[in-house]
Amino acid sequence: xxxxxxxxxxxxxxxxxxxxxxxxxxxxxxxxxxxxxxxxxxxxxxxxxxxxxxxxxxxxxxxxxxxxxxxxxxxxxxxxxxxxxxxxxxxxxxxxxxxxxxxxxxxxxxxxxxx
Amino acid sequence: xxxxxxxxxxxxxxxxxxxxxxxxxxxxxxxxxxxxxxxxxxxxxxxxxxxxxxxxxxxxxxxxxxxxxxxxxxxxxxxxxxxxxxxxxxxxxxxxxxxxxxxxxxxxxxxxxxx
Numbered sequence: 001x002x003x004x005x006x007x008x009x010x011x012x013x014x015x016x017x018x019x020x021x022x023x024x025x026x027x028x029x030x031x032x033x034x035x036x037x038x039x040x041x042x043x044x045x046x047x048x049x050x051x052x053x054x055x056x057x058x059x060x061x062x063x064x065x066x067x068x069x070x071x072x073x074x075x076x077x078x079x080x081x082x083x084x085x086x087x088x089x090x091x092x093x094x095x096x097x098x099x100x101x102x103x104x105x106x107x108x109x110x111x112x113x114x115x
Numbered sequence: 116x117x118x119x120x121x122x123x124x125x126x127x128x129x130x131x132x133x134x135x136x137x138x139x140x141x142x143x144x145x146x147x148x149x150x151x152x153x154x155x156x157x158x159x160x161x162x163x164x165x166x167x168x169x170x171x172x173x174x175x176x177x178x179x180x181x182x183x184x185x186x187x188x189x190x191x192x193x194x195x196x197x198x199x200x201x202x203x204x205x206x207x208x209x210x211x212x213x214x215x216x217x218x219x220x221x222x223x224x225x226x227x228x229x230x
């Protein structure tokens with residue numbers, strides 16, 4: 001039996017859930033790092049918080065429909081649901097990303113330097 | 116001695132505070148009712164919550180810099196800081212208002228029918 005899909009479908013995205021998900025600097029930082037629409041592994045994020053805290057934030061983003069995550073083997077992958085967000089809430093993500101970029105919101109989370 | 120101004124100045128508006136303030140249906144409803152930029156008295160709002168709850172939401176909006184309130188005699192007045200929000204976070208408020216309008220977010224708060 002498969003787990004229930006934890007991702008809300010695009011037509012069920014809820015504005016207040018997305019706003020709440022995007023009201024935290026670390027979560028905004030994750031979204032900024034995913035803005036190029038490349039899929040990333042959880043391990044690629046270099047954040048000044050415990051791994052469990054980062055996981056919690058990633059679950060919050062997923063539950064609100066901001067990101068889509070998948071497991072493959074022992075790795076978790078995450079990407080931004082940019083098209084879904086744009087379809088439901090036109091202009092919202094771009095406005096948040098632009099403001100966050102100007103104010104350096106979420107700059108404390110980065111991608112690991114490539115080895 | 117005057118009270119300290121409880122309104123953050125425009126240059127101090129914080130993206131995550133504004134996002135959090137706009138993550139609640141009732142607060143979004145208030146903002147929608149203020150979108151025409153008319154000043155309203157607190158008493159004009161007809162909300163399905165206790166007056167103390169409404170007051171709390173109005174304080175949250177003020178503290179985030181979304182609204183400006185003033186007292187005159189026994190009345191409190193509130194208006195949207197639309198220009199300030201647009202200056203700091205271009206496009207954000209319009210995106211939220213458009214999405215909220217489409218999804219009827221905050222429709223449970225209204226203006227009192229005029230007598």
